[in-house]
Amino acid sequence: MIKNNRVTLRDIAEKTGYTVNTVSRALHHKPDISQKTVAYINAVADEMGYINDNIASSMRTGRTGTIAVILADITNPLFAILVRETEQLVSAYGYSVLILNTNEDRELERRAIKSALGKKVDGFILCPCPECHDNLEFLKKTGKPYILLGRRVGEHPSVILDDVKSGYLATSYLAEHYRRSRIVFINGLLSISCAADRLTGYRSALSDCGLPYREEMVFTIPTKAGTIGRVFDELAGRGIEYDAIFAFSDLFAYAAINLLSERGKKVPEDIPVVGIDHLRKRLFYMPPLDSVGAADTRMSEAAAELLMKAIRDGSPACTDRLCLDVKLFPV
Secondary structure (H helix, E strand, O other), rough: OOOOOOOOOOHHHHHOOOHHHHHHHHHHHOOOOHHOOOOOHHHHHHHHHOOOOOOHHHHHOOOOOOEEEOOOOOOOOHHHHHHHHHHHHOOOOOOOEEEOOOOOHHHHHHHHHHHHHHOOOOOEOOOOOOOHHHHHHHHOOOOOOOOOOEOOOOOOOEEEEEHHHHHHHHHHHHHHOOOOOEEEEEEOOOOOHHHHHHHHHHHHHHHOOOOOOOOEEEOOOOOOOOOOHHHHHHHHHHOOOOOEEOOOHHHHHHHHHHHHOOOOOOOOHHHHHHEOOHHHHHOOOOOOEEEEEEOOHHHHHHHHHHHHHHHHHHHOOOEEEEEEOEEEOOO
């Protein structure tokens, strides 16, 4: 017979002199255990080679200590940042993250939800695809707590930026600071709430700055990488004159800057560009860019806190819909 040498909570309790209950709570970083005790017990557990039995724990508590984070495109630096920040926050609650990618595809999103449910995750943070209503209604019926990130859909719980204000700030900055009047807006698909809201802000800023709204200056394209080139082809093909660009995201903005450079244009001297997300706040190696981003609270932190509260309270679902303030971050 093969001997099982797995270290147990009782083994750690005997080694440290604490009760099994205290050891268990310290290993799960419960707030009622002092940080000194938590650090000591975890250090002893590591020294003894303790590995938590997630399956056994799940059978006892009905929880797996895992949440699913389902995002549109993990290659987008913004989503990579959101995952990292979410992981850091939920790990303080003893949780880990299962990451799934949808590539903005409804069928892939449905499969991702089902896959995560099959792994019995305790909750979801989801950046929804366009036209995803059926998937969200399916998720709602499971009774698992979930919250949408960056995009709102109907009455589903969500944490978003004030995207109307984002569009307004970006457009008015180009009009007032750079004194530009023919501002191209390269937007995402209008089936995405943040794209529709940023268009509202764009139109409102043009009106307040005394500039006309021109339909031909607005382009809506999928948020996938590599889609922005056709906008410049169309601008050139139709002979549309422009003197500034407002981009749906920093990713769009950086792509636009590269394409402008290929055409011999300097940014911002010839064509100023403003994006949204303020990636340079967390990725300092990114090139300088005028951008709009969260003023204080990060979306990922707000969403993770709400989800952890719902899981901790045993709530069937989150109910909050938060809209976070934004501000312009000039170069």
